[in-house]
Amino acid sequence: MLRGAAGRLLRCGGAGGPRAASGSAAAQLRRRLESELEDIRGAGTWKSERVIASRQGPHLRLAGGGDGILNFCANNYLGLSSHPEVIRAAVEALEKFGAGLSSVRFICGTQSIHKDLEEKIARFHQREDAILYASCFDANAGIFEALLTPEDAVLSDELNHASIIDGIRLCKANKYRYKHMDMQDLEAKLQDAQKHRLRLVATDGAFSMDGDIAPLREICQLAQKYDALVFIDECHATGFLGPNGRGTDELLGVMDKVTIINSTLGKALGGAAGGYTTGPKPLIDLLRQRSRPYLFSNSLPPAVVGCASKALDLLMESNAIAQSMAAKTQRFRSKMTAAGFTISGKDHPICPVMLGDARLAAVMAEDMLNRGIYVIGFSYPVVPKGKARIRVQISAVHSDEDIDRCVEAFTEVGRKHGALP
Numbered sequence: 154m155l156r157g158a159a160g161r162l163l164r165c166g167g168a169g170g171p172r173a174a175s176g177s178a179a180a181q182l183r184r185r186l187e188s189e190l191e192d193i194r195g196a197g198t199w200k201s202e203r204v205i206a207s208r209q210g211p212h213l214r215l216a217g218g219g220d221g222i223l224n225f226c227a228n229n230y231l232g233l234s235s236h237p238e239v240i241r242a243a244v245e246a247l248e249k250f251g252a253g254l255s256s257v258r259f260i261c262g263t264q265s266i267h268k269d270l271e272e273k274i275a276r277f278h279q280r281e282d283a284i285l286y287a288s289c290f291d292a293n294a295g296i297f298e299a300l301l302t303p304e305d306a307v308l309s310d311e312l313n314h315a316s317i318i319d320g321i322r323l324c325k326a327n328k329y330r331y332k333h334m335d336m337q338d339l340e341a342k343l344q345d346a347q348k349h350r351l352r353l354v355a356t357d358g359a360f361s362m363d364g365d366i367a368p369l370r371e372i373c374q375l376a377q378k379y380d381a382l383v384f385i386d387e388c389h390a391t392g393f394l395g396p397n398g399r400g401t402d403e404l405l406g407v408m409d410k411v412t413i414i415n416s417t418l419g420k421a422l423g424g425a426a427g428g429y430t431t432g433p434k435p436l437i438d439l440l441r442q443r444s445r446p447y448l449f450s451n452s453l454p455p456a457v458v459g460c461a462s463k464a465l466d467l468l469m470e471s472n473a474i475a476q477s478m479a480a481k482t483q484r485f486r487s488k489m490t491a492a493g494f495t496i497s498g499k500d501h502p503i504c505p506v507m508l509g510d511a512r513l514a515a516v517m518a519e520d521m522l523n524r525g526i527y528v529i530g531f532s533y534p535v536v537p538k539g540k541a542r543i544r545v546q547i548s549a550v551h552s553d554e555d556i557d558r559c560v561e562a563f564t565e566v567g568r569k570h571g572a573l574p
């Protein structure tokens with residue numbers, strides 16, 4: 154029998170198992186959480202996690218069985234997550250620089266590899282300087298508040314990533330939300346925002362739910378006309394869009410017109426973790442002084458720095474890797490379209506197979522897995538109601554046979570469930 158302080162804890166498991174606080178507040182909280190969880194299940198929006206028992210790559214082993222699963226839902230665009238040189242660089246950094254810094258950057262958490270990686274990122278994007286974060290979520294959470302005051306304005310695409318939305322929420326600037334990629338609406342909002350000191354247009358370079366690419370040329374023209382700055386989030390572009398994989402700004406020929414880039418090291422650039430901001434030196438200097446996720450969070454671990462640094466070396470040595478994905482994307486998109494499916498977006502390795510109905514997307518994704526193909530169905534509230542889809546992501550390391558197998562499975566499953574005639 155538990156007594157005293159121990160008695161106030163309710164053992165959930167056996168000895169050594171998890172403990173849960175007792176008392177009426179704790180019981181009330183538990184009831185409320187259970188009811189909320191039940192609501193999520195009832196709404197059909199429960200997100201479950203499949204457990205992978207192998208490295209990230211085009212072929213996976215799932216925990217509890219399921220070998221040789223063809224993986225079409227990672228952001229491993231260039232296949233660098235399991236590239237032997239990337240892994241070796243991580244091991245070397247781990248051995249030379251240790252497991253981690255046990256510190257934030259400005260106390261005693263900056264090693265030569267952090268400075269080298271920042272320099273490399275700036276060189277890759279052809280900018281003046283760069284600053285590392287633990288994630289791009291943090292980079293987005295930290296930039297707007299540090300940069301903008303109540304005298305300024307930020308104009309944000311309505312479908313921007315959640316981390317941009319949250320970052321903007323944290324700042325005190327005047328907020329404008331323009332319709333998705335709607336240049337008329339952006340222009341109207343820029344006109345209204347002329348009364349503010351500084352205007353910053355913020356957009357994803359490529360939008361991850363639709364695989365569509367922001368009209369950066371037009372955005373930059375409007376920014377020039379209305380004296381605004383342009384910020385892009387390049388998480389789904391860095392490393393593979395544009396002739397040298399520099400991103401959306403390179404693809405659309407506006408590298409000299411975009412002022413600030415935030416991106417991730419957790420997708421095409423080795424896939425470990427980490428994010429960054431790159432842009433003018435005084436901005437980067439200011440972020441080191443003011444950006445809260447940078448100031449109050451641990452430095453990136455050396456192994457993670459090693460992965461990203463090697464990924465950038467590989468991309469700067471040759472544009473062959475960046476180029477290799479375009480043909481695979483084209484193969485998938487054209488074969489699926491010929492089979493009768495509608496694929497949203499254009500020329501991007503994010504290939505959303507549009508199905509409309511949430512249940513159809515869920516059962517088709519499940520049936521694809523039964524055929525050894527791992528894809529994910531998305532429905533409301535992640536995407537608008539009636540626009541459910543299965544998102545397929547192509548990687549440079551998919552073979553033509555992998556892609557053809559995926560198209561064949563989609564065709565079979567689509568016919569079976571009435572998505573195709």
Ligand code: PLP
Nearest residue numbers: 288289290314388417419427428
């Ligand atoms: N921005 C966009 C557009 C993203 O898709 C993501 C990740 O999903 C992030 C930011 C966050 O990146 P990270 O995983 O580095 O936090």
